[in-house]
Amino acid sequence: MGNDASGIIDFEQVRIRRHDHLVRGTAADGMVRAIAVTARQTVETAHVNHNTSPLVSAALGRLMMAGLMMGALFKSPDELITLEVHGDGPIGGITVTANSIGQVKGFANHPNVWLPLNAAGKLDVGGGVGRGTLTVVRDLPGMAPYSSQTELTSGEIGDDLAAHFALSDQVPTSVGVGVLVNPDTSIRQAGGFILQLMPNYEYFLVDELEHRLADVTSVTSLLEEGLGPTDLLAKILDGLDYQELETSPAEFYCGCNKERATRATLALGEEELRDMVAKGETAEVHCHFCGRNHYLTPDELRSLLARS
Numbered sequence: 257m258g259n260d261a262s263g264i265i266d267f268e269q270v271r272i273r274r275h276d277h278l279v280r281g282t283a284a285d286g287m288v289r290a291i292a293v294t295a296r297q298t299v300e301t302a303h304v305n306h307n308t309s310p311l312v313s314a315a316l317g318r319l320m321m322a323g324l325m326m327g328a329l330f331k332s333p334d335e336l337i338t339l340e341v342h343g344d345g346p347i348g349g350i351t352v353t354a355n356s357i358g359q360v361k362g363f364a365n366h367p368n369v370w371l372p373l374n375a376a377g378k379l380d381v382g383g384g385v386g387r388g389t390l391t392v393v394r395d396l397p398g399m400a401p402y403s404s405q406t407e408l409t410s411g412e413i414g415d416d417l418a419a420h421f422a423l424s425d426q427v428p429t430s431v432g433v434g435v436l437v438n439p440d441t442s443i444r445q446a447g448g449f450i451l452q453l454m455p456n457y458e459y460f461l462v463d464e465l466e467h468r469l470a471d472v473t474s475v476t477s478l479l480e481e482g483l484g485p486t487d488l489l490a491k492i493l494d495g496l497d498y499q500e501l502e503t504s505p506a507e508f509y510c511g512c513n514k515e516r517a518t519r520a521t522l523a524l525g526e527e528e529l530r531d532m533v534a535k536g537e538t539a540e541v542h543c544h545f546c547g548r549n550h551y552l553t554p555d556e557l558r559s560l561l562a563r564s
């Protein structure tokens with residue numbers, strides 16, 4: 257390496273690493289694909305937007321991080337992934353949509369569920385979700401959406417996604433996702449990883465990874481020790497020649513705006529719009545994904561009618 261390069265700090269990389277971000281890497285001669293995320297601020301935004309209880313912050317946060325990591329594996333910047341969990345537990349359902357550039361949004365049907373801690377002294381995500389299904393929808397513009405559904409194994413999200421990868425995609429996969437909540441309900445830690453064996457894998461890797469992951473009992477305790485996504489993967493894949501390929505930012509982002517709200521209002525139909533104008537009503541369009549409300553005043557409705 258030339259002398260010139262050694263002292264240069266990549267400020268963009270430093271900036272990304274201080275905030276929520278994803279890292280993607282490979283190990284064991286390309287036989288292992290690895291991705292990890294830190295997403296405290298992303299989950300905090302979801303918590304604030306939807307006023308989630310600690311239990312729902314954990315459930316929604318885990319699914320959002322899974323969406324971020326799965327989205328980051330896509331090649332096309334326009335591809336979207338939607339993860340839907342439907343369970344018979346008190347949370348009811350959770351919906352998350354992520355893209356390939358580190359943006360995710362999501363909501364839970366019942367954001368304010370409280371349950372006693374489970375036998376392990378942890379937030380009872382499995383009890384809150386219950387039994388049901390996980391649906392994964394991949395959406396690439398210009399193509400028919402591709403959807404696959406599997407039964408939930410525990411409702412703890414990480415296990416359910418691992419089972420989904422194994423059954424639906426036939427890819428041996430380990431998923432670890434964790435959210436730690438402060439006593440004041442703000443988010444203390446959020447992070448996770450996905451490890452996958454590529455089609456050319458050698459069988460010793462199955463036992464090898466299983467053995468290593470048995471030591472990773474809790475993602476959040478590793479985050480509490482100060483490990484970031486890079487450290488997490490380097491630790492789990494220590495000795496397997498882990499190579500980091502890419503680091504990219506992650507955030508809670510919803511693309512809803514007044515223009516989209518206006519289109520949704522137009523879809524109500526002319527008669528309904530006339531009725532609202534006659535009564536002097538303001539149209540309110542609520543976005544489930546981010547919890548924002550968009551308003552159209554009677555004047556705006558009137559000009560909308562005039563234009564349509």
Ligand SMILES: [Zn+2]
Nearest residue numbers: 510512543546
């Ligand atoms: Zn929104």
